[in-house]
Amino acid sequence: MSAPVPPPDDSPAAPQTPAPWGRLQQWWAGLSLRASLLWVLGVTLVTPALLLLVVGQRIAQTQQQTLLAEAMQSVMVVGSASLGDPMWAIDTPAIEAAMRRLLDNPAVVGVRVREERPDAQAIEMGSPTMLARLQRGEAVDGVVVRREEIFREGLLLGSLQVWFDTRLQSPAVRQGQWQLVALVLLQMCASLLVLSVFLTRRVARPVERLKALASAMVAHGAEPSARTERRRLDELGQLGRLMFEVQQQLQDSFGALEEKNRQLQHMALYDALTGLPNRNLFRELVEHDIGQAQRAGGRFGLLFVDLDRFKTINDALGHAMGDQLLIEVAHRLRSTLREADVACRQSGDEFMVLARQVVDWQELATLSERLLQALARPVLLGNTPARVSGSIGIAMFPDDASDFETLVKHADVAMYQAKSLGRARYSFFLPEFNTRRQASVALEQQLSEAIERREFVLHYQPQVHAQHGHMVGCEALLRWRHPARGLLAPGEFITMAEESGLIAEMGLWVRDEACAQLARWKAEGLRPGVMAINVSALEFRDHRLVDSLRDAMMRHDIAPQEVEVELTESALMADSDTSLRIIDRLVELGVRLAIDDFGTGYSSLAYLKRLRPHQLKIDRSFVRDIATDADDRAIVKGVIGLASTLGMDVTAEGVEDEGQRSFLCQEGCTYLQGYGIARPMPAEDVARWMRERVVSPV
The missing domain is CATH 3.30.70.270 (Reverse transcriptase/Diguanylate cyclase domain)
Known part of the structure; x- marks a missing residue:
């Protein structure tokens, strides 16, 4: 039954100090094997003994009500335990039922439960007369109060107060309880003594010897004392034998590791090949x-x-x-x-x-x-x-x-x-070598920047028919408008562009710009003929050559027969298989093919037969002295005769005077090119030059 709520208990609550799990783990890990065994033995023996005492008290309370007064602490434990679940679930009827079960004990005269949740009211049960006297503060002989806080999962749920009538206590029962406690303690001590001696001699000391043995094995090898452990037939004996096997494996591993270290040291200091x-x-x-x-x-x-x-x-x-x-x-x-x-x-x-x-x-x-x-x-x-x-x-x-x-x-x-x-x-x-090398590195950097700054420009050198002098085409020649050194010819930067890999990007620009200029001239009504574009050996091996040339011609509406690709003999001979594949693709594209500087390289007749270029270009070194050098005249005659026999055109480069021109015309040279015809000029100058002459198609 419920009763008026007593005033709140102002006594300080017990501090909640559960031991952290991590600290407990550290403490346990720091214990020695001997201390760990003692703790385990103590816990395993004390726990059953305590349970035996608690069970004995509960049995005594059930059998004899007069013995309950001797077990007030057990009543409080049982009471708090029975109230934990209902208070956790906030089940008031279940709480009252638990309180009534406490009142069934003849020694219990009053029970009060106070919950810690907000606005919760205390619940009191017991004799109305006794509760009234206790609330008024009157002293009652033989009545004591016990208070117990109720926790669930470390959370304080409330408190339990129980008033006991100590006059129901029995000295005989109390004496029996003390005898039971003494008997349990005696059993615990005896068990601890026997088990500790046995485990120390049978487990702890052998393990300590094996531990010392393991340290000795790592540092100095096996000690003779290890034989004692190896002779045992139990698990520790097996462990001793395994330790010796591990020692052998460690020695083998150390040897292999030393050999590996020697190999690594050799690899770090010597070339593997x-x-x-x-x-x-x-x-x-x-x-x-x-x-x-x-x-x-x-x-x-x-x-x-x-x-x-x-x-x-x-x-x-x-x-x-x-x-x-x-x-x-x-x-x-x-x-x-x-x-x-x-x-x-x-x-x-x-x-x-x-x-x-x-x-x-x-x-x-x-x-x-x-x-x-x-x-x-x-x-x-x-x-x-x-x-x-x-x-x-x-x-x-x-x-x-x-x-x-x-x-x-x-x-x-x-x-x-x-x-x-x-x-x-x-x-x-020599110091001047270093100066030139530094200048070369600086020029290479400037060359890379020149592509981004669009400092390159194309000049065009006309080619004319040897017989009637009409323009039949022009050769696109790359120039670099250097911001400090002025206009640079290809001989000053092409080799560097090839070595640095910039030649590919430059070649893409040259092919596109040459086709674009040819389209502009045609749009102005001019007929420049065939646009000859030089391709270096590195560009010739680039798989993008044919595709980029096709794209440039399509973008500017240039017919394939209006473009001529000039290759050197060294470019053709560098990689025969690749050269043949690229030549076949150029032939399929329909562009003209010319062999530049013919006679200065391999001059392979087999290649002329296989490739069938449209024309050969005689190098200027043979044309320069044809008026005075019989060998040069013989070489030029031979090249012209060979080309005529194979159905190819011949262009003579480096024509500078009328004597050279007359000899070449007389020998049947097809086209002429050189300073004696026209110097390389910007596009606008070439346009004026074309307007002053009669333009004839090839």
């Missing part, structure tokens, strides 16, 4: 020699070796044969150098040589000559004999530089100078 020191090790050796030379006033040389035409061999025979060639080159370098000298592979087909204890430049020259002779010997790659040469640049410490990077840089500059002088030779570093 040739076995020569790599750049990292070479740098350390050179810097060590720099320190020694500075202290002793000595000198040494650094040679930069680059193979000539290695890419051609690599592309023609495959990368496997290229690798074989590099291995053979490394072998020849090692066998040619002195014992004190060191060779390294810089990268690709580049090598460096440290020539130690050098007295003068002549020693480096002699060494370089021996290296060039060794490299020039034929190499058998598979079943194919191949020849390769090298270009060597030489720098000396301390004459040319006093640090590694500058020495390599100057030797590299000297190597490029050797290549520019014709390859297969050596060159010493």
